[in-house]
Amino acid sequence: MIANLFVVGPAGSGKSTFTAAFREWMVKNEYEAITVNLDPGADALPYVPDVDVRDIIDLESVMKEYGLGPNGAQIVAADLIANFVEEIKSEVDSYEADYVIYDTAGQIELFAFRAASKFIVDFLGESNVMLAFLFDPALSKSPSGYVSLLMLSSSVYFRFYKPYINILSKVDIISDEELQNIARWSSDWDALYLSLLKENPSMSKELSIELFKALENIDAFRTLIPTSARMLYGYEDVYNAIQMTFAGGEDLEKR
Numbered sequence: 001m002i003a004n005l006f007v008v009g010p011a012g013s014g015k016s017t018f019t020a021a022f023r024e025w026m027v028k029n030e031y032e033a034i035t036v037n038l039d040p041g042a043d044a045l046p047y048v049p050d051v052d053v054r055d056i057i058d059l060e061s062v063m064k065e066y067g068l069g070p071n072g073a074q075i076v077a078a079d080l081i082a083n084f085v086e087e088i089k090s091e092v093d094s095y096e097a098d099y100v101i102y103d104t105a106g107q108i109e110l111f112a113f114r115a116a117s118k119f120i121v122d123f124l125g126e127s128n129v130m131l132a133f134l135f136d137p138a139l140s141k142s143p144s145g146y147v148s149l150l151m152l153s154s155s156v157y158f159r160f161y162k163p164y165i166n167i168l169s170k171v172d173i174i175s176d177e178e179l180q181n182i183a184r185w186s187s188d189w190d191a192l193y194l195s196l197l198k199e200n201p202s203m204s205k206e207l208s209i210e211l212f213k214a215l216e217n218i219d220a221f222r223t224l225i226p227t228s229a230r231m232l233y234g235y236e237d238v239y240n241a242i243q244m245t246f247a248g249g250e251d252l253e254k255r
Ligand SMILES: Nc1nc2c(ncn2[C@@H]2O[C@H](COP(=O)(O)OP(=O)(O)O)[C@@H](O)[C@H]2O)c(=O)[nH]1
Pocket: 009, 010, 011, 012, 013, 014, 015, 016, 017, 018, 106, 169, 170, 171, 172, 173, 227, 228, 229, 230, 231
């Protein structure tokens, strides 16, 4: 069985670095994992992708062909991926890897909020898809930032309706105290609610209660898995979360 993990999150949340680090952890632990770059506009990547959409779609040519600037070309290029999914999939399949990590476009809307993206995920991932949504700690350390990211991750979930995990990236750049706060919010939403009201005393209590109820109903409150690419930390927990989803906790073939 193949596990297809799509890494999503806001620009700069650490998707490409996560892809590189998780792959490194996988290889160290003797799992067969490959990386796929799905960002036609990626400049420099912190890893050498096994399959690279930039070999198929060239941003410069898209700019010329459609008479667009770099931003417009990125949007067109994001949609163009849908035309090449068969090619990408056959390249991916040729590796016969157990785990495929897909790094997605820098800007979250280029991946999550384009009409073509659901088709792309369904085609490439078939029935073994999982999303990993990255929380940037710089935003997650304030209660309102944390709640905003919860809302964003749930809206991505709504788009794809696939199993997903929430991951806190770059924990090496925050203090222990900040990390503890975030961990507490992630496991105890009453604590998050109280911290949110403390941060914004003028916020309507009724409104925030309704918002929290809605988030709870859609199962948005999930434990965040803390990771650091710099320290190669947390990837075993990510791996275990994937196992829980795909194989009911049993190890996929270890080679
Ligand atoms: N200290 C530290 N920096 C990180 C980590 N992960 C990513 N970064 C940095 O965060 C910035 C954005 O990362 P990148 O992977 O390009 O984000 P993307 O836009 O989501 O792909 C880069 O400068 C990375 O070096 C981490 O675990 N620790």
